[in-house]
Amino acid sequence: MNEMTYCCGWCLKSECFKFDGTMKNGASCEAAPVNQGQKDVMCVKNSNYCLPSYTAYKNYDYSEPGRNNEQPGLCGLSNLGNTCFMNSAIQCLSNTPPLTEYFLNDKYQEELNFDNPLGMRGEIAKSYAELIKQMWSGKFSYVTPRAFKTQVGRFAPQFSGYQQQDCQELLAFLLDGLHEDLNRIRKKPYIQLKDADGRPDKVVAEEAWENHLKRNDSIIVDIFHGLFKSTLVCPECAKISVTFDPFCYLTLPLPMKKERTLEVYLVRMDPLTKPMQYKVVVPKIGNILDLCTALSALSGVPADKMIVTDIYNHRFHRIFAMDENLSSIMERDDIYVFEININRTEDTEHVIIPVCLREKFRHSSYTHHTGSSLFGQPFLMAVPRNNTEDKLYNLLLLRMCRYVKISTETEETEGSLHCCKDQNINGNGPNGVHEEGSPSEMETDEPDDESSQDQELPSENENSQSEDSVGGDNDSENGLCTEETCKGQLTGHKKRLFTFQFNNLGNTDVNYIKDDTRHIRFDDRQLRLDERSFLALDWDPDLKKRYFDENAAEDFEKHESVEYKPPKKPFVKLKDCIELFTTKEKLGAEDPWYCPNCKEHQQATKKLDLWSLPPVLVVHLKRFSYSRYMRDKLDTLVDFPINDLDMSEFLINPNAGPCRYNLIAVSNHYGGMGGGHYTAFAKNKDDGKWYYFDDSSVSTASEDQIVSKAAYVLFYQRQDTFSGTGFFPLDRETKGASAATGIPLESDEDSNDNDNDIENENCMHTN
Secondary structure, eight states, X not given: OOXXXXXXXXXXXXXXXXXXXXXXXXXXXXXXXXXXTTOOEEEESOTTOOOOOOOOGGXXXXXXXXXXXXXXXXXXXXXXXXOHHHHHHHHHHHTOHHHHHHHHTTTTGGGOOSSOTTSOTTXXXXXXXXXXXXXXXXXXXXXXXXXXXXXXXXHOGGGSSSSOOOHHHHHHHHHHHHHHHTOSOSSOOOOOOXXXXXXXXXXXXXXHHHHHHHHOOSHHHHHHOEEEEEEEEOTTTOOEEEEEEEESSEEEEOOOOSEEEEEEEEEOSSTTSOOEEEEXXXXXXXXXXXXXXXXXXXXXXXXXXXXEEEEETTEEEEEOOTTSBGGGOOTTOOEEEEEXXXXXXXXXXXXXXXXXXXXXXXXXXXXXXXXXXXXXXXXXXXEXXXXXXXXXXXXXXXXXXXXXXXXXXXXXXXXXXXXOTTSOTTSSOTTSXXXXXOGGGOOOOOOOXXXXXXXXXOOGGGOOOOTTOOOSTTTSXXXXXXXXXXXXXXXXXXXXXXXXXXXXXTEEOOTTBOSSTXXXXXXXXXXXXXXXXXXXXXXXXXXHHHHBOHHHHHOOEEOGGGGOOOOOOOOEEXXXXXXXXXXXXXXXXXXXXXXXXXXXXXXXXXXEEEEEOOSEEEEEEEOEEEOSSOEEEOOOOEEOOSSOEEOGGGBOOTTOOOOEEEEEEEEEEESOTTOOEEEEEEEOTTXXXXXXXXXXXXXXXXXXXXXXXXXXXEEEEEGGGSTTSOOSHHHHHHHHHHHHXXXXXXXXXXXXXXXXXXXXXXXXXXX
């Protein structure tokens, strides 16, 4: 009889069923809910199509050589494909003693909430409990959490695939999901939130916590929830709003440098001066004007005479406005700053034009179609709004005279640069309108009848030497312009080294040539200073090879500031992060507060203070920063204590009680944004030793390995809540049972004495 392939709808296990739907080999589903059996079955009609085999935990009985498999909790988790973030989070939660004892003793069974509309019908709690029992059974070196991942993906689709995710985001989901699945409140009452309105903090805090427990009461609340005070002050009416809000974890900002360094290239107006590289220190949250101001202090060029650009692939990728944010500039960008000598807002007689260089080529030997490719460095230059074709050509040639060879008599070229030692180009000294020359006062021969766009490139036998040209090696060293020849007048260019076309929005704009084909007028409608509009200089390959020196064009000098290395702070302390968390700040324009007095949204000042802390304090170090243009990871070393973290100085509640913590687990992230690898350090609750969890691998660790730049999420347990203290009801039951049988409990101090016996081996692995 034909067979069809069926898959379980709960665990997605691929098995062969008979045609009548009965399962072969007595297969069963471990992930199916109670009393569900195999009712939820997915059928795949094509027996050749097979889903991956999802093997249950109990089928894994792999023993790593030399491993003591009888030690509960020392169980790795297989990487299912970019699931190291999940493995790291699970290992941290697994080594949170009160939570693990709760699941190992099946206390969750009587508190499952199947009817909570905010929960997951108990599925997350049951799947997590099954996984914890496998990890703490002492039978396996590692297990494969495929069924758990499947359940998480059902209720949180962002975790359903195999892309790298954020460990802290998964932790937030798990803690919230477990809380709602185990919420002892079956029907949540509606509670109207009240402002303090001048009442004492103690009264308002107790009211807020009682209201929280009326809707949220679970083992997660017992272990992880605390309370902080939020104070908002309106900048207009000085209204003070005080509320107390619960938290499940603390997200602490890292003290960031307020400044950053950028390497930029300054291109002077003098065409003979090489671009110079500078390293400038700018505000991290600043704008382009701040960059120009910093560069002005180093170079002496006024900030208002600068235009900042980003050059990529031989063209202007961006031309920045002065009010644009510096966050749009990445470290790898090539930033070129051009000096100009006109006031862009007041000078109506000149325009700034972007210029790009192109090399023409034929597609093939048997076709007449031609194309072009960009080369060299583009540049900006100011030209008169009214111009002629020849004068614009001369200005462009003069702008490139540092790296464009001079025509010599032996080369039979079509023009030359004529020397005029007694007079500047524009005839009115260095304070003229345009330092490269005023075309209205330049002397040129009669131009050709053809326009620049239809100009035929000259061949060698058509070239002729001007009688006024100055030849010889004394006037042009190695064929390049010297200062004297570059500052001479341009004469005799009947044939040209290049033609030019004006491109606007990606299309050739031929309308800029008015009545007379040799007359050019740039108007605002046709020319805008942005990366999409530019003047293209088209070079014939032969002429480019002969006259364009690419090495000279790419050459630049380095300013002494390039060698500057800002001092690096070796590390910050965890307490510095907590202080920054409790520092008063002003709300951003995109996140205003609605003032009940003003009846308007205001950028109020906000301050957070810690009122009460939970038995297990989860600290999330905010290493990842996001903005519109930039994603970055802060690899700052945060020095956090492993034992005896005293939080009393940060609590504003005078009756807060004990607040000293010991570290029990750390989630690590190695690498950068969008990738990297997650691992975990955790202290085993039974033997008190530290271990390193790297997916399926588990190895011993020493305390001096734990504090590193990779630390991302920290788990601290309050000292008065450790096993044997009787803080939690389950601990009191265990303590009472032990007392009745006369079995002594190992204190936390005794277990800490064993730390000196931990083997110090380097077990930090990254992908």
